[in-house]
Amino acid sequence: MAQKIKRLNETPSQTAGPYVHIGCTPSFTGIDVYNNDLGDSMVNANTLGERISITGTVVDGAGMVLRDTMVEIWQADAAGVHNSPQETRGVADPNFTGWGRSSGNAETGQFRFDTIKPGRVASRDGRLFAPHITFWIVARGINLGLHTRMYFAEEVEANAVDPILTRIEHQNRVPTLLAQNDGKGSYRFDIILQGDNETIFFDI
Amino acid sequence: MTKNSGYYHRDRNWHPPAYDEQYKTSITRSPNFAPLSFSTGISEETGPTFNQNILGPLDHDLIQNFAQPGELAIGPRIIVYGRVTDQDGRGIAGALVEVWQANAGGRYRHKKEGYLAPLDPNFGGCGRVITDADGNYEFRTVQPGPYPWPNRANDWRPAHIHFSVFGHAFAQRLITQMYFEGDPMIWQCPIVDTIPSKKAIKTLIAALDMDRTVPMDARAYKFDIVLRGNRQTVFENRLEGL
Ligand SMILES: [Fe+2]
Numbered sequence: 001m002a003q004k005i006k007r008l009n010e011t012p013s014q015t016a017g018p019y020v021h022i023g024c025t026p027s028f029t030g031i032d033v034y035n036n037d038l039g040d041s042m043v044n045a046n047t048l049g050e051r052i053s054i055t056g057t058v059v060d061g062a063g064m065v066l067r068d069t070m071v072e073i074w075q076a077d078a079a080g081v082h083n084s085p086q087e088t089r090g091v092a093d094p095n096f097t098g099w100g101r102s103s104g105n106a107e108t109g110q111f112r113f114d115t116i117k118p119g120r121v122a123s124r125d126g127r128l129f130a131p132h133i134t135f136w137i138v139a140r141g142i143n144l145g146l147h148t149r150m151y152f153a154e155e156v157e158a159n160a161v162d163p164i165l166t167r168i169e170h171q172n173r174v175p176t177l178l179a180q181n182d183g184k185g186s187y188r189f190d191i192i193l194q195g196d197n198e199t200i201f202f203d204i
Numbered sequence: 205m206t207k208n209s210g211y212y213h214r215d216r217n218w219h220p221p222a223y224d225e226q227y228k229t230s231i232t233r234s235p236n237f238a239p240l241s242f243s244t245g246i247s248e249e250t251g252p253t254f255n256q257n258i259l260g261p262l263d264h265d266l267i268q269n270f271a272q273p274g275e276l277a278i279g280p281r282i283i284v285y286g287r288v289t290d291q292d293g294r295g296i297a298g299a300l301v302e303v304w305q306a307n308a309g310g311r312y313r314h315k316k317e318g319y320l321a322p323l324d325p326n327f328g329g330c331g332r333v334i335t336d337a338d339g340n341y342e343f344r345t346v347q348p349g350p351y352p353w354p355n356r357a358n359d360w361r362p363a364h365i366h367f368s369v370f371g372h373a374f375a376q377r378l379i380t381q382m383y384f385e386g387d388p389m390i391w392q393c394p395i396v397d398t399i400p401s402k403k404a405i406k407t408l409i410a411a412l413d414m415d416r417t418v419p420m421d422a423r424a425y426k427f428d429i430v431l432r433g434n435r436q437t438v439f440e441n442r443l444e445g446l
Pocket of ligand 1: 017305306361364366
C-alpha cells in the first residue's frame with residue numbers, strides 16, 4: 001500500500017543580501033518607482049482594537065545592531081481573526097491589514113510598527129494561543145528567513161497556558177519572546193540573533 | 205472537499221544552514237540554538253494578499269520603470285518568467301513577486317554601495333509582479349553584471365536577481381536568488397555554496413529559453429519557484445480534482 005509520493009522540493013532560500021531594501025522598500029532607499037512601500041501602514045482611523053506600537057532592533061552575536069535588516073510581522077485583528085482568504089474562522093476587520101514591513105531607521109537600525117493588539121486565536125486542537133505577533137527577519141548573513149513570535153509580557157495568565165510557550169524546554173529563554181509595555185501602549189521587542197539572550201526562533 | 209491541515213515541514217537540509225564559515229557575515233548572524241519545531245497553525249497558514257491594483261503599469265519592466273521619458277536602461281535585454289507553484293505542483297495565484305538587482309555593470313543603486321562600476325541613470329533595479337490564475341509571472345529587465353564583494357580576498361557574485369515571494373500563507377514566505385545558465389561564477393560563489401547540494405543549487409539556475417525569446421528584442425530565461433505545500437484533509441470519499 002505504501003507509495004512513495006513525489007513531491008517537489010521547495011525552492012532553496014538565499015540570503016536577502018545587503019540591498020533587500022531596494023527590492024522591498026525602494027521608496028525608503030530613494031528609488032521612487034512605486035507609490036509607496038508595501039506594509040508601511042497597517043491601520044487606519046477606523047481600525048478596531050487597542051493601538052500599540054512596537055519598536056526594537058535586531059542584534060548580532062557581537063552585540064552590533066543590524067542596519068540592513070528587513071522585518072515583517074503578521075498578526076490577527078483585535079478579535080483574533082486574520083485578514084486573509086485562508087482564514088476559516090470568521091471575517092477580519094477590513095480596516096486592518098495584519099501585515100507590516102519595516103526596514104528600520106537608517107541610522108539607528110530601529111524598526112517600528114504601529115498596529116493593534118491582536119486577539120487570541122485557537123490552535124488546531126482548540127486550545128487558545130496567547131495574543132502574539134509572528135515576526136520574520138531577513139538580512140545579509142541570514143541564509144534562511146528567521147521566524148519567531150512576539151508575546152505580550154502582561155498577558156501572564158494567557159501566556160501560562162499558551163501551547164507554544166509551555167512547550168519550550170528552556171523556560172529561562174521564554175522572556176526572549178515577551179515584549180515589555182511602557183504602560184502607554186509602546187512595546188519594546190529586541191531580536192537577538194546569537195549569544196546571550198538569543199531569541200527563540202521557530203522552525204514552523 | 206479538502207481542507208488545509210498544515211504545511212509540510214521545511215527540509216532544513218535542503219536550505220542553507222544558518223552558519224557557514226565561508227560566508228563570513230553569517231558567522232555572527234546565525235543562531236546557536238536549534239530552532240523550535242512545531243506544526244503550522246492558523247497564524248502561519250494565513251498571510252497578506254496583494255491586489256493587482258497596487259501595481260503600476262511599468263512595475264514589471266525594469267528597463268523602463270526608472271528611465272527618463274524616451275530612454276531605456278543599458279544592458280542585455282531579457283525577459284524572466286516562470287510559474288510559482290506549491291510542492292504538489294499547484295499554481296499559486298495572486299503571489300506577489302518582488303525582484304531587485306544590480307545594473308548591467310554590476311552596480312546597485314544604493315548609498316552603501318561602493319563598486320567603481322557606474323550607475324545607469326535609467327536603471328533603478330527593482331520590479332514587482334503578481335502571478336496570474338495559474339501562478340505565472342513575467343518581468344523584463346537587463347541582465348545584471350557580476351560584482352566583487354568583501355568576504356574572502358577575491359570573491360565575486362555571479363550575475364543574479366534577488367526574489368522575494370509571498371504565497372497564500374506566511375509559512376511560505378521566501379527570499380532567494382536566481383542565477384543564469386552557463387555562468388561559471390556560480391560554482392565559485394560562497395553564497396551559492398551555502399546551499400548543501402548541487403541538485404538544490406541547480407533549481408536556482410534559470411534556463412535560456414529561445415522559444416520564449418522575442419526576436420530582435422529580448423532573450424528569455426525561465427525560473428520556476430516552488431513554495432511550501434500543505435496537507436489536505438479529505439472530506440467525503442475522494443480527493444478533489446481527481
Ligand atoms: Fe545581489
